[in-house]
Amino acid sequence: MTQIFAAWSKDPQVLRKSTSGGIFAELATRTLRRGGVVAGAAYVSGLRVGHRVVLSESELEALKGVKYLYGEIHRDVYSVLRDALDGGREVLFSGLPCQCAAIRKLFGFSPKLILVDLVCFGAPSQKLWLKYVSWLERENGKRVRNIDPRDKQHGWGRKTYYRYDWMDGTTTRKLSLFDPYAQAFYSGLGFRTCCFNCKFRGLERETDITLGDLWGAEELCPELSRAKVSAGVSCVLVHTQNGHAAFNELDIGRKELSAKDVIAKNLPIVESPSKPVQWENFAADSGKMDFGELVEKYRLRIGMMAYVRSRLRMIFSKVRQRMLGDI
Ligand SMILES: Cc1cc2nc3c(=O)[nH]c(=O)nc-3n(C[C@H](O)[C@H](O)[C@H](O)COP(=O)(O)OP(=O)(O)OC[C@H]3O[C@@H](n4cnc5c(N)ncnc54)[C@H](O)[C@@H]3O)c2cc1C
Numbered sequence: 143m144t145q146i147f148a149a150w151s152k153d154p155q156v157l158r159k160s161t162s163g164g165i166f167a168e169l170a171t172r173t174l175r176r177g178g179v180v181a182g183a184a185y186v187s188g189l190r191v192g193h194r195v196v197l198s199e200s201e202l203e204a205l206k207g208v209k210y211l212y213g214e215i216h217r218d219v220y221s222v223l224r225d226a227l228d229g230g231r232e233v234l235f236s237g238l239p240c241q242c243a244a245i246r247k248l249f250g251f252s253p254k255l256i257l258v259d260l261v262c263f264g265a266p267s268q269k270l271w272l273k274y275v276s277w278l279e280r281e282n283g284k285r286v287r288n289i290d291p292r293d294k295q296h297g298w299g300r301k302t303y304y305r306y307d308w309m310d311g312t313t314t315r316k317l318s319l320f321d322p323y324a325q326a327f328y329s330g331l332g333f334r335t336c337c338f339n340c341k342f343r344g345l346e347r348e349t350d351i352t353l354g355d356l357w358g359a360e361e362l363c364p365e366l367s368r369a370k371v372s373a374g375v376s377c378v379l380v381h382t383q384n385g386h387a388a389f390n391e392l393d394i395g396r397k398e399l400s401a402k403d404v405i406a407k408n409l410p411i412v413e414s415p416s417k418p419v420q421w422e423n424f425a426a427d428s429g430k431m432d433f434g435e436l437v438e439k440y441r442l443r444i445g446m447m448a449y450v451r452s453r454l455r456m457i458f459s460k461v462r463q464r465m466l467g468d469i
């Protein structure tokens with residue numbers, strides 16, 4: 143039976159670099175300190191995303207933080223993991239639910255293998271991501287070194303920020319709402335077709351642990367201070383004995399929650415998004431158009447005026463509803 147927890151690292155450095163409550167980093171550090179190996183998604187060769195195997199805590203930095211796309215797993219990764227397991231070392235593999243399902247199929251169940259998947263809304267392809275990166279560099283006239291789509295400088299919550307670290311040493315931040323790739327992500331336009339009917343969601347899974355954002359942390363954990371919530375809180379689904387053994391050993395903050403309450407705030411745990419009406423056209427166009435053309439055709443760039451107008455419309459409609467309610 144899967145148990146669900148709110149959980150957060152006690153280490154501010156870990157929280158700052160992680161997307162939600164830093165539980166991936168805590169689990170990975172535990173495995174490395176036991177002489178094991180950890181595999182997770184990293185930026186490899188520029189901003190291409192692929193799985194990397196790390197053996198030390200200093201290398202772990204590259205795996206921290208989310209990359210919102212479906213990256214590749216080179217066949218060498220599988221053989222390194224196979225050798226580690228055959229040599230009696232613990233292996234922690236972290237990835238998207240569909241990637242973890244492939245690992246489970248290959249390696250089966252073993253007390254030495256800890257599979258950590260994510261709550262996954264959906265993922266665009268590497269091809270779309272790389273088109274976006276080239277477009278971003280053209281638009282800004284400089285090369286980008288790193289992109290963090292969940293920067294925490296303004297805290298953690300539904301209002302998310304993209305951070306761009308440029309090769310010239312400068313850094314800029316933008317509300318995700320104003321980033322066209324984020325628009326393609328959150329609208330589902332950029333997802334691969336399998337994400338709309340994903341077989342790897344659900345409360346019960348074949349992985350040991352599932353990690354996600356604990357949306358609604360303020361209500362689900364009212365005892366947490368505003369500062370704690372603003373640093374990031376994870377939702378952790380622990381599925382197996384192997385998962386419990388690893389999770390129970392961590393020196394972190396935690397609280398058990400009801401599955402119903404957590405899922406009500408985070409439907410992608412169990413439900414696939416619906417396919418946007420324009421999805422087929424977008425998929426066909428993204429094969430032949432560059433990212434700039436997609437931005438124009440599918441209106442992925444929201445201007446400040448359009449944003450202000452939509453905020454005002456929302457405020458007026460809320461005030462109107464309240465007044466009608468009072469009458
Ligand atoms: C495409 C995608 C969609 C997501 N959708 C949701 C959602 O709808 N709701 C929700 O609650 N959470 C979602 N998440 C998960 C969430 O954003 C965090 O990744 C999760 O809470 C773990 O955070 P953390 O602080 O423990 O660790 P972090 O340090 O943020 O986790 C880093 C590790 O997560 C894994 N990871 C990150 N990006 C990828 C990737 N592209 N491919 C494979 N593995 C990756 C890697 O192993 C990586 O090293 C999504 C993640 C991804 C990648």
Ligand code: SF4
Binds near residue numbers: 212238262263340342
């Ligand atoms: S939604 Fe499902 S199919 Fe799509 S990337 Fe996530 S786990 Fe894989």
